Amino acid sequence: DIQMTQSPSSLSASVGDRVTITCRASQGISNYVAWYQQKPGKVPKVLIYAASTLHSGVPSRFSGSGSGTEFTLTISSLQPEDVATYYCQKYDSAPLTFGGGTKVEI
Amino acid sequence: EVQLLESGGGLVQPGGSLRLSCEASGFTFSSYAMSWVRQAAGKGLEWVSEISGSGDSRYYADSVKGRFTISRDNSKNTLFLQMNSLRAEDTAVYYCAKEPTPTAGFYFDYWGQGSLVTVSS
Numbered sequence: 001d002i003q004m005t006q007s008p009s010s011l012s013a014s015v016g017d018r019v020t021i022t023c024r025a026s027q028g029i030s031n032y033v034a035w036y037q038q039k040p041g042k043v044p045k046v047l048i049y050a051a052s053t054l055h056s057g058v059p060s061r062f063s064g065s066g067s068g069t070e071f072t073l074t075i076s077s078l079q080p081e082d083v084a085t086y087y088c089q090k091y092d093s094a095p096l097t098f099g100g101g102t103k104v105e106i
Numbered sequence: 107e108v109q110l111l112e113s114g115g116g117l118v119q120p121g122g123s124l125r126l127s128c129e130a131s132g133f134t135f136s137s138y139a140m141s142w143v144r145q146a147a148g149k150g151l152e153w154v155s156e157i158s159g160s161g162d163s164r165y166y167a168d169s170v171k172g173r174f175t176i177s178r179d180n181s182k183n184t185l186f187l188q189m190n191s192l193r194a195e196d197t198a199v200y201y202c203a204k205e206p207t208p209t210a211g212f213y214f215d216y217w218g219q220g221s222l223v224t225v226s227s
Contacts, residue, residue: 001168034213034214036151043217043218043220044201044214044217046213046214046215049206049213055215087150087151089151089213089214091211091212092211093211094156094165094166094210094211095165095168096141096153096156096211097153098150098151098152098153099150101150101151
């Protein structure tokens with residue numbers, strides 16, 4: 001099965017900073033990657049699908065890029081409400097594996 | 107408005123069984139694939155199982171294959187997860203999640219609030 005390795009596992013940044021999270025697939029998966037945000041005590045929400053398409057209603061400071069085996073989620077200007085754990089997920093085929101998560105703190 | 111409401115969680119002994127349900131509303135249920143995703147306390151997300159909109163295609167994580175069965179009743183807009191031979195490591199919040207297409211193998215655009223399953227003696 002294809003593994004999804006996310007890095008870093010946690011990070012601390014200041015308000016207004018640019019933040020980048022990376023997800024690496026153990027094999028090529030084209031652009032079949034989604035990114036989710038899970039705030040403390042809340043349900044996950046999709047931010048990006050097809051590696052770079054912003055889901056409806058998601059702020060434009062979030063962006064995604066990548067194809068094949070390396071993918072990135074970028075927050076262009078970190079806001080206090082962005083404190084959360086972020087997960088990547090592959091969906092080229094089952095199993096629909098998640099990355100281990102990146103906890104973002106201010 | 108899409109709503110997914112899980113039920114059926116609770117405390118069960120190791121080796122026991124439990125059946126989770128997820129009642130859907132706000133969309134044409136039969137037109138979308140659905141999945142179950144779980145999260146142990148303080149841990150990450152783990153995909154468990156997926157079923158296509160028609161119910162013809164089903165997929166399972168290796169960790170639950172042979173013990174869990176996913177099904178759906180499109181006439182009642184309800185998704186199920188039958189969990190047998192439960193183990194302590196199955197303890198988690200179980201979310202039902204909607205996919206954006208009828209065929210299996212996509213991301214999740216809506217999630218339920220989750221149902222807690224605790225496996226302990």
